Amino acid sequence: MNMTKRKTFGITLYILFLLVPIYWLVNMSFKTNEEILGSLSLWPSNFTFDNYMVIFTDSTWYSGYINSIIYVSMNVVITLLVALPAAYAFSRYRFVGDKHLFFWLLTNRMAPPAVFLLPFFQLYSSVGLFDTHIAVALAHCLFNVPLAVWILEGFMSGVPREIDETAYIDGYSFPRFFGRIFLPMIRSGIGVTAFFAFMFSWVELLLARTLTSVEAKPIAAIMTRTVGATGVDWGVLAAAGVLTILPGLLVIWFVRNHVAKGFALGRV
Amino acid sequence: MIIKTENNKAWWLVLPVFLLVAFSAVIPLMTVVNYSVQDIFDQNNAYFVGVEWYREVLRDPRLHDSLLRQFIYSFSVLAIEIPLGIGVALMMPTQGRMGSLCLILLAIPLLIPWNVVGTIWQIFGRADIGLFGWALNAMGIDYNYASNTADAWATVLLMDVWHWTSLVALLCYSGLRAIPEAFYQAAEIDRASKWAVFRYIQLPRLKSVLVIGILLRFMDSFMIYTEPFVLTGGGPGNSTTFLSQTLTKMAIGQFDLGPAAAFSLIYFLIVLLVSWLFFTTITYMDKAK
Amino acid sequence: MISWMAWTLPVAIFFSTIGIILVCMTAYELHSPCVERKGFLPISTTRGDRLFIGLLVSAYFHLMYVGLTDMSLWLPLGISVIWLAIVLRWG
Numbered sequence: 141m142n143m144t145k146r147k148t149f150g151i152t153l154y155i156l157f158l159l160v161p162i163y164w165l166v167n168m169s170f171k172t173n174e175e176i177l178g179s180l181s182l183w184p185s186n187f188t189f190d191n192y193m194v195i196f197t198d199s200t201w202y203s204g205y206i207n208s209i210i211y212v213s214m215n216v217v218i219t220l221l222v223a224l225p226a227a228y229a230f231s232r233y234r235f236v237g238d239k240h241l242f243f244w245l246l247t248n249r250m251a252p253p254a255v256f257l258l259p260f261f262q263l264y265s266s267v268g269l270f271d272t273h274i275a276v277a278l279a280h281c282l283f284n285v286p287l288a289v290w291i292l293e294g295f296m297s298g299v300p301r302e303i304d305e306t307a308y309i310d311g312y313s314f315p316r317f318f319g320r321i322f323l324p325m326i327r328s329g330i331g332v333t334a335f336f337a338f339m340f341s342w343v344e345l346l347l348a349r350t351l352t353s354v355e356a357k358p359i360a361a362i363m364t365r366t367v368g369a370t371g372v373d374w375g376v377l378a379a380a381g382v383l384t385i386l387p388g389l390l391v392i393w394f395v396r397n398h399v400a401k402g403f404a405l406g407r408v
Numbered sequence: 409m410i411i412k413t414e415n416n417k418a419w420w421l422v423l424p425v426f427l428l429v430a431f432s433a434v435i436p437l438m439t440v441v442n443y444s445v446q447d448i449f450d451q452n453n454a455y456f457v458g459v460e461w462y463r464e465v466l467r468d469p470r471l472h473d474s475l476l477r478q479f480i481y482s483f484s485v486l487a488i489e490i491p492l493g494i495g496v497a498l499m500m501p502t503q504g505r506m507g508s509l510c511l512i513l514l515a516i517p518l519l520i521p522w523n524v525v526g527t528i529w530q531i532f533g534r535a536d537i538g539l540f541g542w543a544l545n546a547m548g549i550d551y552n553y554a555s556n557t558a559d560a561w562a563t564v565l566l567m568d569v570w571h572w573t574s575l576v577a578l579l580c581y582s583g584l585r586a587i588p589e590a591f592y593q594a595a596e597i598d599r600a601s602k603w604a605v606f607r608y609i610q611l612p613r614l615k616s617v618l619v620i621g622i623l624l625r626f627m628d629s630f631m632i633y634t635e636p637f638v639l640t641g642g643g644p645g646n647s648t649t650f651l652s653q654t655l656t657k658m659a660i661g662q663f664d665l666g667p668a669a670a671f672s673l674i675y676f677l678i679v680l681l682v683s684w685l686f687f688t689t690i691t692y693m694d695k696a697k
Numbered sequence: 698m699i700s701w702m703a704w705t706l707p708v709a710i711f712f713s714t715i716g717i718i719l720v721c722m723t724a725y726e727l728h729s730p731c732v733e734r735k736g737f738l739p740i741s742t743t744r745g746d747r748l749f750i751g752l753l754v755s756a757y758f759h760l761m762y763v764g765l766t767d768m769s770l771w772l773p774l775g776i777s778v779i780w781l782a783i784v785l786r787w788g
Contacts, residue, residue, distance in 0.1 A: 388516070388520065
């Protein structure tokens with residue numbers, strides 16, 4: 141089959157295009173700075189873990205990862221807690237202003253974070269949340285909650301209404317029905333939502349950097365430290381970069397079977 | 409399709425979302441409007457200046473330039489990523505282990521923090537330590553993204569294509585999977601050409617995911633900040649300074665609260681208009697089904 | 698607590714007006730739910746849609762006016778109010 145071969149060739153080429161820059165980063169993270177600057181080599185000749193050791197032994201470095209993971213997890217939890225009931229309401233009921241509310245939520249997903257930068261800084265300073273994890277988590281809710289409502293609404297619309305009605309007739313109260321019957325039915329939807337909430341919170345830098353200074357500084361902001369008086373510490377920069385890719389890989393591995401379904405709803 | 413019942417008590421379920429988003433969206437928005445009509449020196453010294461900042465911002469050639477650049481950039485991104493994304497989706501294996509492997513590999517760039525995406529390309533494109541820059545120069549192409557405007561643009565665009573085409577591809581892939589096998593069999597009986605299959609079976613079925621893909625890609629490229637900031641710092645000159653970066657420079661760098669706020673609101677109005685246009689289109693397509 | 702928001706009277710009036718309009722529209726909607734219809738706008742709209750379209754167009758009109766002329770803002774404001782009324786009634 142000539143056609144299939146051509147397709148395989150094309151997709152392989154594209155995936156190579158995706159992977160080569162990443163390979164280059166991984167490659168660099170195992171090199172010494174002398175080798176990086178000295179000559180261009182396709183694989184490290186003096187294989188070294190020194191760059192990673194710098195990160196794992198220096199608390200200003202590894203605390204960045206911990207900070208990022210803390211606020212991302214908080215964000216995922218908050219997002220799911222508020223978005224689940226709201227998505228249920230949107231998928232089951234008509235109420236005054238529902239369409240406009242939905243549109244308003246979506247505009248927040250579309251609004252550039254740069255617009256909110258300054259007032260966010262002032263807002264969180266004035267309520268004493270500046271430089272805390274919860275501030276970043278709340279700020280990221282701005283774009284994650286609308287997204288979560290959108291995705292979950294899609295999954296919930298796929299569950300037939302009769303299930304709700306049967307449960308109510310059987311004497312289930314709303315909270316019990318929601319927790320015991322409904323949530324397990326949309327498990328994969330919750331997984332996909334958590335995945336996207338994690339992803340968008342993890343990759344965002346602008347808000348996270350503006351709302352923190354020391355205590356809750358994300359890894360992405362700490363990476364700028366590698367630019368020192370003696371030039372850029374390329375090896376450590378590359379190692380730090382590689383370490384930021386790993387959590388994403390881990391998460392996508394867990395939801396790999398559900399992600400296609402999430403995309404199938406066309407709601408990302 | 410679920411028939412929804414009328415019930416205004418549903419508002420109670422939506423209330424937490426409403427309050428949370430209102431807290432992070434409405435209060436800042438009101439503040440921005442306040443800033444935009446005042447000249448603020450510090451907490452106690454603010455003077456009402458009316459629409460002066462709007463006048464200044466709307467007539468500032470630097471902002472016209474960055475707005476123009478932004479539109480050129482967003483449209484170039486769409487012009488490359490949408491066809492490429494469809495192409496990649498058509499080439500993906502449809503099932504089995506290879507299918508899910510492709511899915512995961514394609515998703516990788518989406519999961520990398522945006523500043524790391526910038527870093528990857530910053531390194532990759534350098535002539536001294538990066539494979540890409542080194543290879544281009546070895547082939548005799550004088551390539552330097554830090555000093556040559558065209559190279560900087562090409563690199564920023566290439567980076568965006570690398571970063572985001574997967575999103576379009578994954579959307580289209582799931583759209584393609586939703587086409588029943590019977591459609592293809594019918595086409596085979598009719599001896600339809602590959603092009604006809606694409607044009608009359610696949611493309612129409614992709615319409616709704618494509619609208620969403622275009623919407624997301626347009627909006628996200630319209631607010632792009634981190635990647636070009638890390639890669640080129642907006643340079644050489646101002647040639648890759650996009651809207652968000654101009655705004656951030658004004659607000660945080662120079663602390664010009666008034667003009668930055670006026671600019672934010674204009675930015676927000678553009679976004680509002682575009683989201684509304686897309687939202688209306690999507691709703692109408694849903695209704696037409 | 699609120700001082701950082703740097704409130705000014707015109708902005709306060711602006712947001713109160715929007716707030717009052719929203720409250721009134723909601724009350725009106727609860728009192729007599731509206732049906733979607735088609736007026737002179739190319740798409741069929743509900744009352745809320747027309748309000749949104751009216752406000753958005755007014756905002757752009759103001760921006761254009763401020764960008765191109767130095768005249769008083771009362772003129773576009775007046776025109777916008779009339780436009781809003783027209784859209785809500787016949788849009």
